Amino acid sequence: MHSADYKRPVDDVSASEIRLTFPDGNARSFPAGTTPAQVAESISKSLAKKAISATVDGAHYDLQWPIEHDASIAINTMQDDGPALELIRHDLAHIMARAVQEIWPEVKVTIGPVIQNGWYYDFDREEPFTPEDLSAIEKKMKEIINRRDPVTTEVWDRERAIKYYEANNEPYKVELVEAIPEDQQIRMYWHGHWQDLCRGPHLQHTGQVPADAFKLMSVAGAYWRGDSDRQMLQRIYGVAFKNREDLKAYLTMIEEAAKRDHRRLGKEMELFHLQEEAPGMVFWHPNGWTIYRTLEDYMRRRLSRAGYKEIKTPQVVDRILWERSGHWEAYRENMFIVEVEEEHAKEKRMNALKPMNCPCHVQVYNQGLKSYRDLPLRLAEFGSCHRYESSGSMHGLMRVRGFTQDDAHIFCTEDQIEQETAHFLELLSSIYRDLGFAKFDIKLSTRPDVRVGSDEIWDKAETALENAIRKVTNDYEIDPGEGAFYGPKLDFKLTDAIGREWQCGTFQADFNLPVRLDAEYVGEDGAKHRPVMLHRAILGSFERFLGILIENYAGKLPFWLAPRQVVVASIVSDADDYVNEVVEKLQARGIRAEADTRNEKINYKVREHSLGKVPVLLAIGMKEVEDRSVSIRRLGERSTETATLEQIVEDLAAESLPPDLA
Incomplete structure (x- = not known):
């Protein structure tokens, strides 16, 4: 305007x-x-x-x-993407519910919120929805859109709304109305003759929804109000965009994501498995553990050079520490509890598997008097943690119950916050580039309404974080009021090869825990002061980050990370001795090489090792034996090349070096 x-x-x-x-x-x-x-x-x-x-x-x-x-x-x-997409998806939730009730009038409706990329709606129906039903619902939705029915709204009092839904046999809506706080409006929406309880807002008529830019995706079970003791409902998920092209691009991305699913690739590459006897816990196979250790070794070197001191803290800790830190009250339901009967105490003591490392790191800091000259003190741990995640939320490596964080805590003075933030940003940027993620977004979350610490300290912490970001980039977003209760934080989102965002790194300023756990240092003035505790992680967790890496590279990991870097395959059995010699020379240079001298055709071997995502296949027949050469075929390439044994050993040895050692 x-x-x-x-x-x-x-x-x-x-x-x-x-x-x-x-x-x-x-x-x-x-x-x-x-x-x-x-x-x-x-x-x-x-x-x-x-x-x-x-x-x-x-x-x-x-x-x-x-x-x-x-x-x-x-x-x-419609040119304003945020509001437009919210309205399109919200209206489609109502249009879908209306379509379901037009086809099956006996179905009872519940709620249908907007979610990322689309919406869902929960229905109470005796018969399960089938793929054919979804097609019928989509067809009916398009009919409703083409009717261009007006959308109108009214505010009703509680009694009138309850009577309306009781008369229409909608018990879930009655319960929702009864749960609305007295000081909130009860807003009723009509889409043509069909009505729903909703906060809004909505478009002005059904014809404003693009009829060719949505798709119903799947059906899942969902308990009413998330309570396993209540009715099991059927949840239909849909996606929607502003135009057909955006929908097509999203569906293509979903198809590509399915091909990259780390669970499928994990099986094909023999990396890991999960099983019912240990839900949410990873069984690492030799190939997967090789990737894990290679990444861990790389991170250990990077942290050591950046001035971090590595420590190791217990996995089982008495509840007393968790009560002092505040985690027992705030995080108890997500903790695994272990009861131990201590002989000397003649009583049962309640312990917990640690869900995070922070309180234990303060215990290490508290051993011995610290001076301002000791700060900043950077303590790092590849800490094994356990959190109780619901069975429905777990997903391969992406969400597990047992995981290892690349965790660290920096104890510093208030005046050191800015320099430590800049130091961390530089390290994080370098590591992400090494791992193939040149693009990442930064979000600065500022003080929430409920918080600890004075406004003066919050001003200093927020200013320090923002000044440090600006030294690296001006491309960041402020998220007002979303900081932790103990301090502002930075969150880092990676963008992978197919455009998906992943929340990984974090950096948080904490003025609370050092007070609760009595951490101190002697200042230049000879008085005791509280250090600031900076919580930070770059990968987040090894398990989840490895899942992201596998999907980002579609299993075709960089040579230095690949668990099986080279397979030397014989074309004829007479070449077996030379095959073994080549393998020995490669292994002597630190290359993960293995021999394949099975009595199988070379094309069979190529297909099998390509499925296993082996980056380099060296094929050897009698010509290669005579010339002391190798035939080289790289993963994803159809052409081959020839090199001498000495040349390929030197080339692959250089290629196998991690980025920080190359």
């Missing part, structure tokens, strides 16, 4: 009027109760036609909602 589009502002605002300020700074007065639709109409007819919603004082408003107070306002159109 441009200022020229506005009518002349009114300067004299009466008590029954409100003043609305537009994005360009211009302000106008309107009668109290004016709707965003009326505001858009007052600006221009073309804007009124394009308008889909409004942003009022940062809140997303339906065009039909009255505005009763002075506010900032921006009119949204």
Whole structure:
């Protein structure tokens, strides 16, 4: 909108009027109760036609909602991706529920929120939905969209809403109405003749939803209100975008993601497995453990050079420490508890497998008096942690119950926060580049409403983090109010080869735990002070990061990380002795090489080792034996090349070096 589009502002605002300020700074007065639709109409007819919603004082408003107070306002159109996608997906949730009830009137509806890339809706239906049912629902949804039915809304009182849903035999809606707090509105929406309870906002008619840019994806079970003692419902998931091209791109990405699924590749490459007797715990096979150890060795070298001192702390710790740190109260339901009967105490003591390393690191710090000269002190641990995750949330390596963090805590003074943040950002950026992730996003989460520490300390911590980021990049996002209760934090999201984002690294400033666990240092003034504790991780957890690496590279890991780097395969059995000699020379240079002298055709061997994602296959027949050469075939390439034995050993030895040693 441009200022020229506005009518002349009114300067004299009466008590029954409100003043609305537009994005360009211009302000106008309107009668109290004016709707965003009326505001858009007052600006221009073309804007009124394009308008889909409004942003009022940062809140997303339906065009039909009255505005009763002075506010900032921006009119949204389909060009505004965030509001547009939210409305499209929210309306499709209602349209899907309406379609289900038009096909099967006996089905009872519950809730249908917007989620990433789409929505879901939960239904109570005796018969399970089938793939054929999903096709029928999609067809009916498109019919509803083409009807262009108006969407209207009203605010009802609680008694009227309950009577309406009782009369329509919708018990889940009755329960939802009864749970709405007394001070909140009960808003009813109609999409044509079909009605739903909803906070809104919504589009103005069903025809505003693009009919060719959505797809129903799957059906899953879901307990009503997440309670396993309640009714099992059927949850239908859908995805939606602004246009057909975006939908097609998303579905292509999903197809590519399925090909890269680390669980499938883990089986093909013989990396790991999981089983019912140890849910959420990884059984690493030799190939997978080789990748794990290679990555761990790389991280250990990088941390050592960056001034970290590696430690190891216990896995089982008495509840007393968790109570002092605050984790027992805040995190008890996610902790594995172990009861131990101590002979000397003649009583049972309650212990917990550690879900994080922080309190134990403070215990190491507290051994011996620390001076300001000892700071910053960087303590690192590849700490084995356990957290109780629900069975439904676990997913291969991406979400497990037993995992190892590349964890570290930096104890420093307040004046050192900025330099330690910059030091960490430099290290993290370098490691991500080495591992193939040149692009990552930074989010700075600032003070929440409920927090510990003075505003002065928060000002210092937030300013220090932001100043440190700016020394590296100006490309970061501020997430107001989303910091931890003990301090602001930085979160780092990687973008993989097919455009997916993964939350991995984190950096948090903590003024709380050193107080709770009595950490101190002697300052330059001779008095005792509390250190600041900086929590930081780069990979997050080895298990999850390895899953991300496998999917990012589709199993074709960089040569230095590949568990089986070279297979030397014989074409004829007379070449076996030379094959073994080549393997020995490669292994002597630290290359993970193995021989394949089975009585199988070379094409069979090529196919098998390609499926196992072996980066380099050296084929040897009698010609290679005579010439003391090798025939080289790299994974994903059809052509082959020939090199002398000495040359290939030197080349592969150089290629096998990790990035920090190359």
